[in-house]
Amino acid sequence: MTLEEYISYHSTPENGALEAITRDTYVHILNPHMLSGHVQGRALSMFSHMIKPKRILELGTFTGYSALCLAEGLVEGGRLVTIEHNDELEETIRRNLSRSPLGEKIELIIGDACSIINSQLSILSDRADRQRILNYQFDLVFIDADKREYCAYLEAVYPLVPIGGFILADNTLWDGHIIDPAYDRDKQTLGLRAFNDQLKKDDRFEQVILPLRDGLTIIRKVR
Numbered sequence: 001m002t003l004e005e006y007i008s009y010h011s012t013p014e015n016g017a018l019e020a021i022t023r024d025t026y027v028h029i030l031n032p033h034m035l036s037g038h039v040q041g042r043a044l045s046m047f048s049h050m051i052k053p054k055r056i057l058e059l060g061t062f063t064g065y066s067a068l069c070l071a072e073g074l075v076e077g078g079r080l081v082t083i084e085h086n087d088e089l090e091e092t093i094r095r096n097l098s099r100s101p102l103g104e105k106i107e108l109i110i111g112d113a114c115s116i117i118n119s120q121l122s123i124l125s126d127r128a129d130r131q132r133i134l135n136y137q138f139d140l141v142f143i144d145a146d147k148r149e150y151c152a153y154l155e156a157v158y159p160l161v162p163i164g165g166f167i168l169a170d171n172t173l174w175d176g177h178i179i180d181p182a183y184d185r186d187k188q189t190l191g192l193r194a195f196n197d198q199l200k201k202d203d204r205f206e207q208v209i210l211p212l213r214d215g216l217t218i219i220r221k222v223r
Helices: 003-009 016-028 038-051 065-071 087-097 101-105 113-127 130-135 147-160 174-179 187-201
Strands: 055-059 079-084 106-110 140-143 166-170 205-210 216-221
Touching: 003 038, 016 038, 016 065, 016 087, 038 065, 038 140, 038 166, 038 216, 055 065, 055 147, 065 079, 065 087, 065 101, 065 106, 065 140, 079 087, 087 101, 087 106, 101 106, 113 147, 140 147, 147 166, 147 187, 174 187, 187 205, 187 216
Parallel strands: 055 079, 055 140, 079 106, 140 166
Antiparallel strands: 166 216, 205 216
């Protein structure tokens, strides 16, 4: 038994809906490794339960696995909004979300995350309505979309996260490529390096990188 298998064995099992999503993703979807998977899914669920969010924003839905995991920690009446750029996945996502009662708490939006967020912020700013802006804030944000755009995502969601709110960023170690000179020209690697470096010097946040799966950064907004 490998250490990874040991960790998985001693973690709470996936429920039936998540098992079905995992199976279908590996059978029918390209790049199934993009799925959060069992251990990371349990970690996302645990973080969500600890934070007890009323509203969650997810950038990058893929096949819906991580959205359902995060939704497990929503408080009564809570909602999760997830944005996916790839419209070819919409039917799959909606089918997968319907596998669980938690799917009713999730709103799927297809489109470019930064464009959607900035458009909404522009509307709110034009109306100069502080209460409406507060109503659109999220206690927890999960970033797991285009790695080249992580810095842009961070700036886009910053106004939507209250002081003390949390942002989780996936893939921040990028299978070790983050420190491998062989990937110095890879745009996704460069995007993640820029994101990690930006967080290092940005006093608006506190953060720690966990070596979980492909790297998961926990970020807390402090100002």
